[in-house]
Amino acid sequence: MDLKLQHYINGEWVGADSDNTRRIINPFNQEVISVVPEGNESEAKTAIAAAREAFDNGEWTNTPATERGAIVKRIAELIERDKEELAYLESLDTGKTVEESRGDMDDIAGVFRYYGELADKDGGELIESPVPNSTSKVVHEPVGVCGQITPWNYPLLQASWKLAPALATGNTLIMKPSEITPLTTIKVFELIEEAEVPAGVANLVLGAGDTVGAELSSNTDVDLISFTGGIETGKKIMQAASVNVKKLALELGGKNPNIIFADTDFDLAVDQAMNGVFFHAGQICSAGTRLIVEETIHDEFVNALVQRVKKFKLGSGFEEATQMGPLISAEHLAKVEKYVETGLKEGATLAVGGSRPENPELQKGFFYLPTIFTGCTTDMDIVQEEAFGPIITVEKFRAEGEAVKLANDSIYGLAGGVFTNDIAKAERCAAKMRMGTVWINEFNLYFPHAPWGGYKQSGIGRELGRLGLEEYTETKHVFQNLKPEPLNWF
Numbered sequence: 436m437d438l439k440l441q442h443y444i445n446g447e448w449v450g451a452d453s454d455n456t457r458r459i460i461n462p463f464n465q466e467v468i469s470v471v472p473e474g475n476e477s478e479a480k481t482a483i484a485a486a487r488e489a490f491d492n493g494e495w496t497n498t499p500a501t502e503r504g505a506i507v508k509r510i511a512e513l514i515e516r517d518k519e520e521l522a523y524l525e526s527l528d529t530g531k532t533v534e535e536s537r538g539d540m541d542d543i544a545g546v547f548r549y550y551g552e553l554a555d556k557d558g559g560e561l562i563e564s565p566v567p568n569s570t571s572k573v574v575h576e577p578v579g580v581c582g583q584i585t586p587w588n589y590p591l592l593q594a595s596w597k598l599a600p601a602l603a604t605g606n607t608l609i610m611k612p613s614e615i616t617p618l619t620t621i622k623v624f625e626l627i628e629e630a631e632v633p634a635g636v637a638n639l640v641l642g643a644g645d646t647v648g649a650e651l652s653s654n655t656d657v658d659l660i661s662f663t664g665g666i667e668t669g670k671k672i673m674q675a676a677s678v679n680v681k682k683l684a685l686e687l688g689g690k691n692p693n694i695i696f697a698d699t700d701f702d703l704a705v706d707q708a709m710n711g712v713f714f715h716a717g718q719i720c721s722a723g724t725r726l727i728v729e730e731t732i733h734d735e736f737v738n739a740l741v742q743r744v745k746k747f748k749l750g751s752g753f754e755e756a757t758q759m760g761p762l763i764s765a766e767h768l769a770k771v772e773k774y775v776e777t778g779l780k781e782g783a784t785l786a787v788g789g790s791r792p793e794n795p796e797l798q799k800g801f802f803y804l805p806t807i808f809t810g811c812t813t814d815m816d817i818v819q820e821e822a823f824g825p826i827i828t829v830e831k832f833r834a835e836g837e838a839v840k841l842a843n844d845s846i847y848g849l850a851g852g853v854f855t856n857d858i859a860k861a862e863r864c865a866a867k868m869r870m871g872t873v874w875i876n877e878f879n880l881y882f883p884h885a886p887w888g889g890y891k892q893s894g895i896g897r898e899l900g901r902l903g904l905e906e907y908t909e910t911k912h913v914f915q916n917l918k919p920e921p922l923n924w925f
Protein backbone atom coordinates (compact mmCIF):
# COMPACT_ATOMS: atom_id res chain seq x y z
CA MET A 436 0.00 0.00 0.00
CA ASP A 437 1.53 3.27 -1.15
CA LEU A 438 0.19 5.43 1.67
CA LYS A 439 2.05 7.58 4.19
CA LEU A 440 0.78 5.75 7.26
CA GLN A 441 1.53 8.57 9.68
CA HIS A 442 0.11 11.62 11.40
CA TYR A 443 0.26 14.87 9.42
CA ILE A 444 1.19 17.71 11.76
CA ASN A 445 2.34 21.20 10.83
CA GLY A 446 2.97 20.16 7.23
CA GLU A 447 5.12 17.12 8.17
CA TRP A 448 4.39 13.39 8.12
CA VAL A 449 5.35 12.06 11.54
CA GLY A 450 5.33 8.66 13.22
CA ALA A 451 4.05 8.05 16.74
CA ASP A 452 6.21 9.41 19.55
CA SER A 453 5.64 6.12 21.33
CA ASP A 454 5.83 2.50 20.15
CA ASN A 455 2.08 2.32 19.93
CA THR A 456 0.62 1.09 16.68
CA ARG A 457 -2.79 -0.18 15.60
CA ARG A 458 -3.55 -2.93 13.12
CA ILE A 459 -6.24 -2.05 10.63
CA ILE A 460 -8.43 -5.07 9.94
CA ASN A 461 -10.31 -6.02 6.77
CA PRO A 462 -13.85 -6.85 7.98
CA PHE A 463 -14.35 -9.28 5.09
CA ASN A 464 -11.63 -11.72 6.19
CA GLN A 465 -10.00 -10.29 9.34
CA GLU A 466 -6.66 -9.91 7.55
CA VAL A 467 -4.41 -7.04 8.61
CA ILE A 468 -4.58 -4.36 5.91
CA SER A 469 -2.01 -2.04 7.42
CA VAL A 470 -0.42 -0.90 10.65
CA VAL A 471 -0.73 2.75 11.60
CA PRO A 472 0.70 4.79 14.47
CA GLU A 473 -1.59 5.15 17.43
CA GLY A 474 -1.34 8.71 18.63
CA ASN A 475 -2.31 9.95 22.05
CA GLU A 476 -2.74 13.23 23.94
CA SER A 477 0.84 14.20 23.13
CA GLU A 478 0.39 14.18 19.31
CA ALA A 479 -2.99 15.83 19.74
CA LYS A 480 -1.43 18.67 21.77
CA THR A 481 1.34 19.16 19.18
CA ALA A 482 -1.22 19.32 16.38
CA ILE A 483 -3.43 21.73 18.33
CA ALA A 484 -0.43 24.00 18.92
CA ALA A 485 0.37 23.92 15.19
CA ALA A 486 -3.22 24.74 14.25
CA ARG A 487 -3.33 27.53 16.88
CA GLU A 488 -0.13 29.09 15.52
CA ALA A 489 -1.35 28.78 11.92
CA PHE A 490 -4.63 30.46 12.81
CA ASP A 491 -3.09 33.22 14.92
CA ASN A 492 -0.45 34.12 12.31
CA GLY A 493 -3.36 34.85 9.98
CA GLU A 494 -1.77 33.59 6.76
CA TRP A 495 -4.62 31.26 5.84
CA THR A 496 -7.41 33.45 7.20
CA ASN A 497 -6.08 36.44 5.29
CA THR A 498 -5.60 34.51 2.06
CA PRO A 499 -8.20 35.98 -0.32
CA ALA A 500 -11.34 33.84 -0.17
CA THR A 501 -11.16 33.23 -3.93
CA GLU A 502 -7.71 31.69 -3.51
CA ARG A 503 -8.83 29.58 -0.57
CA GLY A 504 -11.80 28.44 -2.64
CA ALA A 505 -9.51 27.53 -5.54
CA ILE A 506 -7.42 25.33 -3.22
CA VAL A 507 -10.54 23.61 -1.91
CA LYS A 508 -11.70 23.00 -5.51
CA ARG A 509 -8.23 21.67 -6.32
CA ILE A 510 -8.72 19.06 -3.58
CA ALA A 511 -11.96 18.05 -5.36
CA GLU A 512 -10.03 17.57 -8.61
CA LEU A 513 -7.38 15.46 -6.87
CA ILE A 514 -10.07 13.28 -5.30
CA GLU A 515 -11.55 12.73 -8.77
CA ARG A 516 -8.10 11.91 -10.14
CA ASP A 517 -7.51 9.32 -7.39
CA LYS A 518 -11.11 8.12 -7.16
CA GLU A 519 -10.36 4.44 -7.88
CA GLU A 520 -7.60 4.26 -5.27
CA LEU A 521 -9.76 6.02 -2.68
CA ALA A 522 -12.76 3.76 -3.41
CA TYR A 523 -10.53 0.70 -3.13
CA LEU A 524 -9.16 1.85 0.24
CA GLU A 525 -12.63 2.69 1.57
CA SER A 526 -14.01 -0.74 0.66
CA LEU A 527 -10.96 -2.50 2.06
CA ASP A 528 -11.34 -0.64 5.33
CA THR A 529 -15.14 -0.74 5.75
CA GLY A 530 -16.25 -3.81 3.77
CA LYS A 531 -18.79 -1.81 1.77
CA THR A 532 -19.12 -2.62 -1.91
CA VAL A 533 -16.69 -0.81 -4.16
CA GLU A 534 -19.65 0.48 -6.15
CA GLU A 535 -20.93 2.22 -2.99
CA SER A 536 -17.44 3.57 -2.31
CA ARG A 537 -17.19 4.98 -5.84
CA GLY A 538 -20.51 6.76 -5.23
CA ASP A 539 -19.13 8.11 -1.94
CA MET A 540 -16.04 9.48 -3.73
CA ASP A 541 -18.23 11.30 -6.26
CA ASP A 542 -20.22 12.79 -3.38
CA ILE A 543 -17.01 13.77 -1.56
CA ALA A 544 -15.51 15.53 -4.58
CA GLY A 545 -18.88 17.29 -4.96
CA VAL A 546 -18.70 18.54 -1.37
CA PHE A 547 -15.20 20.03 -1.82
CA ARG A 548 -16.30 21.63 -5.09
CA TYR A 549 -19.50 23.05 -3.56
CA TYR A 550 -17.69 24.67 -0.62
CA GLY A 551 -14.81 25.81 -2.84
CA GLU A 552 -17.38 27.65 -4.95
CA LEU A 553 -19.05 29.19 -1.89
CA ALA A 554 -15.78 30.41 -0.34
CA ASP A 555 -15.87 33.88 -1.92
CA LYS A 556 -19.62 34.39 -2.09
CA ASP A 557 -20.04 36.05 1.28
CA GLY A 558 -18.96 39.69 1.21
CA GLY A 559 -20.85 40.59 4.37
CA GLU A 560 -24.09 42.54 4.52
CA LEU A 561 -24.80 46.20 5.09
CA ILE A 562 -27.88 46.51 7.26
CA GLU A 563 -30.07 49.52 7.84
CA SER A 564 -28.79 51.40 10.89
CA PRO A 565 -31.37 53.18 13.06
CA VAL A 566 -28.68 55.70 14.09
CA PRO A 567 -28.24 58.77 11.85
CA ASN A 568 -24.82 59.17 10.16
CA SER A 569 -23.64 55.64 10.74
CA THR A 570 -23.03 52.37 8.95
CA SER A 571 -23.84 48.92 10.17
CA LYS A 572 -22.24 45.86 8.62
CA VAL A 573 -22.55 42.16 9.42
CA VAL A 574 -19.56 40.01 8.51
CA HIS A 575 -18.67 36.35 8.96
CA GLU A 576 -15.24 35.35 10.19
CA PRO A 577 -13.63 31.97 10.82
CA VAL A 578 -14.15 30.50 14.27
CA GLY A 579 -10.48 29.56 14.76
CA VAL A 580 -9.02 26.16 15.59
CA CYS A 581 -11.46 23.33 14.86
CA GLY A 582 -11.33 19.80 16.25
CA GLN A 583 -13.03 17.30 13.92
CA ILE A 584 -13.90 13.74 14.90
CA THR A 585 -15.42 11.20 12.51
CA PRO A 586 -16.96 7.69 12.64
CA TRP A 587 -16.11 4.47 10.78
CA ASN A 588 -19.20 3.95 8.66
CA TYR A 589 -18.62 6.69 6.05
CA PRO A 590 -15.05 7.59 6.95
CA LEU A 591 -14.13 10.02 4.19
CA LEU A 592 -17.62 11.26 3.41
CA GLN A 593 -18.15 12.43 6.98
CA ALA A 594 -14.64 13.92 7.03
CA SER A 595 -15.34 15.87 3.82
CA TRP A 596 -18.46 17.48 5.35
CA LYS A 597 -16.11 18.97 7.97
CA LEU A 598 -12.83 19.57 6.12
CA ALA A 599 -14.25 21.41 3.10
CA PRO A 600 -16.32 24.09 4.93
CA ALA A 601 -13.64 24.61 7.60
CA LEU A 602 -10.95 25.25 4.97
CA ALA A 603 -13.19 27.36 2.74
CA THR A 604 -13.95 29.74 5.61
CA GLY A 605 -10.31 30.18 6.70
CA ASN A 606 -10.20 28.04 9.84
CA THR A 607 -7.38 25.74 10.89
CA LEU A 608 -8.14 22.22 12.00
CA ILE A 609 -7.15 18.92 13.53
CA MET A 610 -8.93 15.87 12.13
CA LYS A 611 -9.22 12.63 14.08
CA PRO A 612 -10.71 9.84 11.99
CA SER A 613 -12.16 6.71 13.52
CA GLU A 614 -9.24 4.63 14.72
CA ILE A 615 -10.56 1.57 12.86
CA THR A 616 -10.98 3.16 9.39
CA PRO A 617 -8.31 5.84 8.89
CA LEU A 618 -7.01 4.95 5.41
CA THR A 619 -8.97 7.26 3.08
CA THR A 620 -8.58 10.16 5.49
CA ILE A 621 -4.80 9.66 5.42
CA LYS A 622 -4.94 9.62 1.62
CA VAL A 623 -6.94 12.85 1.53
CA PHE A 624 -4.35 14.54 3.71
CA GLU A 625 -1.78 13.59 1.06
CA LEU A 626 -4.03 15.41 -1.40
CA ILE A 627 -4.44 18.37 0.95
CA GLU A 628 -0.63 18.62 1.03
CA GLU A 629 -0.49 18.33 -2.78
CA ALA A 630 -3.08 21.11 -3.11
CA GLU A 631 -0.68 23.32 -1.12
CA VAL A 632 -2.75 24.06 1.93
CA PRO A 633 -0.18 25.88 4.11
CA ALA A 634 1.59 23.99 6.90
CA GLY A 635 -0.30 23.87 10.19
CA VAL A 636 -3.69 24.65 8.64
CA ALA A 637 -4.91 21.07 8.30
CA ASN A 638 -3.54 18.48 10.72
CA LEU A 639 -4.26 14.78 11.06
CA VAL A 640 -3.89 12.82 14.28
CA LEU A 641 -4.58 9.08 14.30
CA GLY A 642 -5.67 7.42 17.49
CA ALA A 643 -8.47 6.50 19.84
CA GLY A 644 -11.40 8.53 21.05
CA ASP A 645 -10.61 8.48 24.75
CA THR A 646 -7.11 9.88 24.14
CA VAL A 647 -6.84 11.97 20.96
CA GLY A 648 -10.60 12.67 20.75
CA ALA A 649 -10.86 13.59 24.42
CA GLU A 650 -7.88 15.98 24.10
CA LEU A 651 -9.45 17.74 21.12
CA SER A 652 -12.73 18.09 23.01
CA SER A 653 -11.23 19.46 26.22
CA ASN A 654 -8.21 21.48 25.06
CA THR A 655 -8.83 25.18 25.58
CA ASP A 656 -6.89 26.12 22.43
CA VAL A 657 -9.60 24.46 20.34
CA ASP A 658 -12.46 26.86 19.54
CA LEU A 659 -14.92 24.49 17.89
CA ILE A 660 -15.51 20.78 17.99
CA SER A 661 -17.41 19.05 15.21
CA PHE A 662 -18.30 15.45 15.93
CA THR A 663 -20.09 12.71 14.03
CA GLY A 664 -20.73 9.49 15.89
CA GLY A 665 -22.81 7.85 18.57
CA ILE A 666 -25.07 9.62 21.05
CA GLU A 667 -23.17 8.52 24.17
CA THR A 668 -19.86 9.77 22.76
CA GLY A 669 -21.60 12.99 21.74
CA LYS A 670 -22.69 13.56 25.34
CA LYS A 671 -19.12 13.09 26.61
CA ILE A 672 -17.78 15.52 24.02
CA MET A 673 -20.43 18.07 24.89
CA GLN A 674 -19.43 17.87 28.51
CA ALA A 675 -15.69 18.11 27.76
CA ALA A 676 -16.25 21.01 25.35
CA SER A 677 -17.92 23.04 28.07
CA VAL A 678 -14.49 23.72 29.63
CA ASN A 679 -14.01 26.72 27.32
CA VAL A 680 -17.56 26.90 25.93
CA LYS A 681 -16.44 25.65 22.53
CA LYS A 682 -18.74 25.98 19.62
CA LEU A 683 -20.25 22.56 19.14
CA ALA A 684 -21.62 20.63 16.18
CA LEU A 685 -22.94 17.13 16.85
CA GLU A 686 -24.15 14.70 14.17
CA LEU A 687 -25.43 11.74 16.16
CA GLY A 688 -27.44 8.62 15.60
CA GLY A 689 -30.89 7.93 14.27
CA LYS A 690 -33.72 5.41 14.42
CA ASN A 691 -35.46 6.51 11.31
CA PRO A 692 -39.11 5.83 10.52
CA ASN A 693 -40.37 5.10 7.03
CA ILE A 694 -44.15 5.42 6.71
CA ILE A 695 -45.71 3.33 3.95
CA PHE A 696 -49.31 4.23 3.04
CA ALA A 697 -51.53 1.74 1.22
CA ASP A 698 -51.95 4.12 -1.74
CA THR A 699 -48.23 4.11 -2.54
CA ASP A 700 -46.66 2.67 -5.67
CA PHE A 701 -46.16 -0.75 -4.04
CA ASP A 702 -43.10 -2.00 -5.94
CA LEU A 703 -41.32 1.35 -5.64
CA ALA A 704 -41.94 1.45 -1.89
CA VAL A 705 -40.65 -2.12 -1.42
CA ASP A 706 -37.53 -1.31 -3.39
CA GLN A 707 -36.86 1.96 -1.56
CA ALA A 708 -37.63 0.48 1.86
CA MET A 709 -34.95 -2.17 1.26
CA ASN A 710 -32.41 0.27 -0.10
CA GLY A 711 -33.18 2.60 2.77
CA VAL A 712 -31.91 0.01 5.24
CA PHE A 713 -29.58 -2.53 3.71
CA PHE A 714 -26.98 -0.37 2.00
CA HIS A 715 -23.69 -0.82 3.86
CA ALA A 716 -25.38 -3.57 5.90
CA GLY A 717 -27.58 -1.05 7.68
CA GLN A 718 -24.63 0.84 9.14
CA ILE A 719 -26.04 4.22 8.17
CA CYS A 720 -27.16 6.89 10.60
CA SER A 721 -30.22 7.61 8.46
CA ALA A 722 -31.14 3.99 7.67
CA GLY A 723 -34.92 3.57 7.56
CA THR A 724 -34.92 0.79 10.10
CA ARG A 725 -38.42 1.49 11.45
CA LEU A 726 -41.00 0.59 8.84
CA ILE A 727 -44.47 1.84 9.72
CA VAL A 728 -46.88 0.17 7.31
CA GLU A 729 -50.62 0.74 6.78
CA GLU A 730 -52.51 -2.28 8.06
CA THR A 731 -54.34 -3.05 4.80
CA ILE A 732 -51.09 -3.75 2.91
CA HIS A 733 -48.96 -4.87 5.85
CA ASP A 734 -48.88 -8.62 5.14
CA GLU A 735 -48.38 -8.25 1.40
CA PHE A 736 -45.64 -5.65 1.96
CA VAL A 737 -43.75 -7.74 4.50
CA ASN A 738 -44.05 -10.79 2.29
CA ALA A 739 -42.61 -8.90 -0.70
CA LEU A 740 -39.72 -7.65 1.43
CA VAL A 741 -38.96 -11.11 2.79
CA GLN A 742 -38.91 -12.65 -0.69
CA ARG A 743 -36.49 -9.98 -1.92
CA VAL A 744 -34.28 -10.10 1.16
CA LYS A 745 -33.85 -13.89 0.88
CA LYS A 746 -32.16 -13.36 -2.48
CA PHE A 747 -29.54 -10.88 -1.25
CA LYS A 748 -26.00 -11.74 -2.26
CA LEU A 749 -23.60 -11.23 0.65
CA GLY A 750 -19.89 -11.25 -0.05
CA SER A 751 -16.71 -9.35 -0.74
CA GLY A 752 -17.21 -5.71 -1.58
CA PHE A 753 -14.88 -6.25 -4.51
CA GLU A 754 -17.09 -8.83 -6.26
CA GLU A 755 -19.48 -7.31 -8.72
CA ALA A 756 -22.40 -9.53 -7.71
CA THR A 757 -22.16 -8.56 -4.01
CA GLN A 758 -25.07 -6.50 -2.71
CA MET A 759 -24.18 -6.40 0.97
CA GLY A 760 -20.81 -6.63 2.70
CA PRO A 761 -19.91 -7.48 6.31
CA LEU A 762 -20.37 -5.47 9.48
CA ILE A 763 -17.36 -3.45 10.57
CA SER A 764 -15.99 -5.52 13.47
CA ALA A 765 -16.44 -8.52 15.73
CA GLU A 766 -17.54 -6.14 18.48
CA HIS A 767 -20.19 -4.57 16.29
CA LEU A 768 -21.41 -7.96 15.06
CA ALA A 769 -21.88 -8.99 18.71
CA LYS A 770 -23.90 -5.81 19.32
CA VAL A 771 -26.19 -6.55 16.36
CA GLU A 772 -26.65 -10.17 17.50
CA LYS A 773 -27.58 -8.91 20.96
CA TYR A 774 -30.27 -6.66 19.48
CA VAL A 775 -31.79 -9.61 17.65
CA GLU A 776 -31.87 -11.56 20.92
CA THR A 777 -33.54 -8.54 22.53
CA GLY A 778 -36.16 -8.39 19.78
CA LEU A 779 -37.01 -12.04 20.27
CA LYS A 780 -37.21 -11.63 24.05
CA GLU A 781 -39.49 -8.64 23.61
CA GLY A 782 -41.92 -10.74 21.57
CA ALA A 783 -41.24 -9.49 18.04
CA THR A 784 -41.69 -12.09 15.28
CA LEU A 785 -38.67 -12.96 13.17
CA ALA A 786 -39.80 -12.94 9.53
CA VAL A 787 -36.40 -13.55 7.99
CA GLY A 788 -32.70 -13.56 8.95
CA GLY A 789 -31.80 -13.42 12.62
CA SER A 790 -28.45 -15.18 12.37
CA ARG A 791 -25.05 -15.19 10.75
CA PRO A 792 -24.99 -16.71 7.24
CA GLU A 793 -23.98 -20.37 6.93
CA ASN A 794 -22.05 -19.94 3.68
CA PRO A 795 -18.51 -21.27 4.44
CA GLU A 796 -16.93 -18.51 2.33
CA LEU A 797 -18.30 -15.87 4.67
CA GLN A 798 -17.17 -17.34 7.97
CA LYS A 799 -14.05 -15.20 8.35
CA GLY A 800 -15.97 -11.99 7.80
CA PHE A 801 -18.29 -10.18 10.22
CA PHE A 802 -21.42 -11.02 8.23
CA TYR A 803 -25.00 -10.93 9.46
CA LEU A 804 -28.09 -11.85 7.48
CA PRO A 805 -30.59 -9.13 6.61
CA THR A 806 -33.25 -9.41 9.27
CA ILE A 807 -36.90 -8.38 9.49
CA PHE A 808 -38.98 -8.32 12.66
CA THR A 809 -42.77 -7.94 12.51
CA GLY A 810 -45.29 -7.41 15.29
CA CYS A 811 -43.20 -4.57 16.70
CA THR A 812 -44.42 -1.84 19.03
CA THR A 813 -42.85 1.44 20.09
CA ASP A 814 -42.22 0.27 23.66
CA MET A 815 -39.66 -2.28 22.42
CA ASP A 816 -35.93 -1.54 22.65
CA ILE A 817 -35.51 -3.07 19.20
CA VAL A 818 -37.75 -0.27 17.89
CA GLN A 819 -36.25 2.53 19.98
CA GLU A 820 -32.51 1.86 20.00
CA GLU A 821 -30.04 2.20 17.15
CA ALA A 822 -28.75 -1.32 16.35
CA PHE A 823 -26.79 0.06 13.39
CA GLY A 824 -27.09 -3.19 11.48
CA PRO A 825 -29.23 -4.90 8.81
CA ILE A 826 -32.38 -5.07 10.93
CA ILE A 827 -35.84 -3.76 10.06
CA THR A 828 -38.67 -3.56 12.57
CA VAL A 829 -42.20 -3.36 11.20
CA GLU A 830 -45.07 -1.61 12.98
CA LYS A 831 -48.68 -1.34 11.72
CA PHE A 832 -50.97 1.70 11.60
CA ARG A 833 -54.55 2.41 10.60
CA ALA A 834 -54.79 6.22 10.36
CA GLU A 835 -52.52 9.04 9.16
CA GLY A 836 -52.30 10.68 12.59
CA GLU A 837 -51.34 7.39 14.19
CA ALA A 838 -48.52 6.87 11.66
CA VAL A 839 -47.03 10.30 12.43
CA LYS A 840 -47.39 9.73 16.16
CA LEU A 841 -45.50 6.43 15.91
CA ALA A 842 -42.83 8.03 13.72
CA ASN A 843 -42.25 10.80 16.26
CA ASP A 844 -42.16 8.44 19.24
CA SER A 845 -38.36 8.44 19.53
CA ILE A 846 -35.54 10.24 21.27
CA TYR A 847 -34.00 10.59 17.80
CA GLY A 848 -34.96 12.96 15.00
CA LEU A 849 -32.48 12.52 12.20
CA ALA A 850 -34.51 11.52 9.15
CA GLY A 851 -37.69 9.83 7.98
CA GLY A 852 -39.66 8.96 4.89
CA VAL A 853 -43.25 8.87 3.64
CA PHE A 854 -44.43 6.79 0.70
CA THR A 855 -47.81 7.70 -0.78
CA ASN A 856 -49.29 8.91 -4.05
CA ASP A 857 -51.39 11.48 -2.16
CA ILE A 858 -49.05 14.49 -2.14
CA ALA A 859 -51.24 16.57 0.18
CA LYS A 860 -51.12 13.73 2.71
CA ALA A 861 -47.34 13.38 2.28
CA GLU A 862 -46.84 17.09 2.92
CA ARG A 863 -49.12 17.04 5.98
CA CYS A 864 -47.03 14.19 7.42
CA ALA A 865 -43.71 15.86 6.49
CA ALA A 866 -44.81 19.03 8.29
CA LYS A 867 -45.50 17.10 11.49
CA MET A 868 -42.48 14.79 11.46
CA ARG A 869 -39.86 16.01 13.96
CA MET A 870 -36.75 15.25 11.92
CA GLY A 871 -33.95 17.13 10.18
CA THR A 872 -34.72 15.48 6.84
CA VAL A 873 -38.01 14.10 5.52
CA TRP A 874 -38.04 12.28 2.19
CA ILE A 875 -41.25 11.90 0.22
CA ASN A 876 -41.26 8.86 -2.11
CA GLU A 877 -37.50 8.61 -1.64
CA PHE A 878 -35.11 7.46 1.08
CA ASN A 879 -31.54 8.19 2.12
CA LEU A 880 -30.76 10.84 -0.46
CA TYR A 881 -28.37 13.67 0.41
CA PHE A 882 -26.44 16.23 -1.59
CA PRO A 883 -24.11 19.16 -0.79
CA HIS A 884 -26.69 21.91 -1.26
CA ALA A 885 -29.19 20.69 1.37
CA PRO A 886 -28.52 20.94 5.10
CA TRP A 887 -28.11 17.71 7.10
CA GLY A 888 -28.58 17.25 10.81
CA GLY A 889 -30.88 16.12 13.55
CA TYR A 890 -33.77 17.25 15.70
CA LYS A 891 -33.94 16.06 19.30
CA GLN A 892 -31.05 13.83 20.42
CA SER A 893 -29.83 13.26 16.85
CA GLY A 894 -27.63 16.29 17.18
CA ILE A 895 -26.90 19.97 17.25
CA GLY A 896 -26.20 22.12 14.20
CA ARG A 897 -26.13 21.30 10.52
CA GLU A 898 -23.62 20.06 7.97
CA LEU A 899 -23.86 20.61 4.22
CA GLY A 900 -25.57 23.53 2.53
CA ARG A 901 -24.96 27.14 3.49
CA LEU A 902 -25.70 26.29 7.12
CA GLY A 903 -22.81 23.80 7.05
CA LEU A 904 -20.52 26.68 6.10
CA GLU A 905 -21.96 29.01 8.74
CA GLU A 906 -21.13 26.44 11.45
CA TYR A 907 -17.49 27.37 10.82
CA THR A 908 -18.00 31.12 11.14
CA GLU A 909 -18.55 33.65 13.85
CA THR A 910 -20.86 36.55 13.04
CA LYS A 911 -19.62 40.05 13.75
CA HIS A 912 -21.53 43.33 13.68
CA VAL A 913 -19.33 46.32 12.79
CA PHE A 914 -20.98 49.63 13.61
CA GLN A 915 -19.33 52.87 12.54
CA ASN A 916 -20.37 56.29 13.71
CA LEU A 917 -19.59 58.69 10.88
CA LYS A 918 -20.22 61.83 12.98
CA PRO A 919 -19.26 60.89 16.55
CA GLU A 920 -20.18 63.36 19.28
CA PRO A 921 -19.57 63.29 23.06
CA LEU A 922 -22.46 61.94 25.12
CA ASN A 923 -21.87 64.44 27.98
CA TRP A 924 -23.52 62.03 30.42
CA PHE A 925 -20.85 61.98 33.16
Ligand SMILES: NC(=O)c1ccc[n+]([C@@H]2O[C@H](COP(=O)([O-])OP(=O)(O)OC[C@H]3O[C@@H](n4cnc5c(N)ncnc54)[C@H](O)[C@@H]3O)[C@@H](O)[C@H]2O)c1
Nearest residue numbers: 585586587612613644648649664665668686687688689720
Ligand atom coordinates in the same frame (compact mmCIF):
# COMPACT_ATOMS: atom_id res chain seq x y z
N1 LIG B 1 -25.77 12.08 12.02
C1 LIG B 1 -24.91 11.70 11.11
O1 LIG B 1 -24.77 12.34 10.07
C2 LIG B 1 -24.09 10.46 11.30
C3 LIG B 1 -23.29 10.01 10.25
C4 LIG B 1 -22.53 8.86 10.43
C5 LIG B 1 -22.58 8.17 11.63
N2 LIG B 1 -23.36 8.62 12.62
C6 LIG B 1 -23.46 7.87 13.87
O2 LIG B 1 -22.19 7.35 14.25
C7 LIG B 1 -22.35 6.18 15.05
C8 LIG B 1 -21.43 5.09 14.55
O3 LIG B 1 -20.12 5.53 14.56
P1 LIG B 1 -19.03 5.10 15.65
O4 LIG B 1 -19.37 3.75 16.21
O5 LIG B 1 -17.70 5.34 15.07
O6 LIG B 1 -19.32 6.17 16.77
P2 LIG B 1 -18.46 6.47 18.08
O7 LIG B 1 -19.21 7.51 18.83
O8 LIG B 1 -18.10 5.23 18.79
O9 LIG B 1 -17.09 7.05 17.51
C9 LIG B 1 -17.05 8.16 16.66
C10 LIG B 1 -15.73 8.87 16.82
O10 LIG B 1 -15.65 9.38 18.14
C11 LIG B 1 -14.40 9.02 18.72
N3 LIG B 1 -14.56 8.96 20.18
C12 LIG B 1 -14.90 7.89 20.94
N4 LIG B 1 -14.91 8.24 22.25
C13 LIG B 1 -14.56 9.55 22.31
C14 LIG B 1 -14.38 10.48 23.38
N5 LIG B 1 -14.56 10.13 24.66
N6 LIG B 1 -14.02 11.75 23.07
C15 LIG B 1 -13.85 12.13 21.80
N7 LIG B 1 -13.98 11.28 20.75
C16 LIG B 1 -14.34 10.00 21.00
C17 LIG B 1 -14.07 7.69 18.05
O11 LIG B 1 -12.70 7.41 18.18
C18 LIG B 1 -14.51 7.98 16.62
O12 LIG B 1 -13.52 8.69 15.93
C19 LIG B 1 -23.81 5.79 14.89
O13 LIG B 1 -24.50 6.16 16.06
C20 LIG B 1 -24.27 6.63 13.71
O14 LIG B 1 -25.65 6.90 13.69
C21 LIG B 1 -24.10 9.75 12.50
Ligand SMILES: C[N+](C)(C)CC=O
Nearest residue numbers: 588589718719720721
Ligand atom coordinates in the same frame (compact mmCIF):
# COMPACT_ATOMS: atom_id res chain seq x y z
C1 LIG C 1 -24.92 10.94 6.59
N1 LIG C 1 -24.81 9.70 5.82
C2 LIG C 1 -26.14 9.30 5.35
C3 LIG C 1 -23.96 9.94 4.64
C4 LIG C 1 -24.16 8.65 6.55
C5 LIG C 1 -24.78 8.28 7.79
O1 LIG C 1 -24.34 7.34 8.43
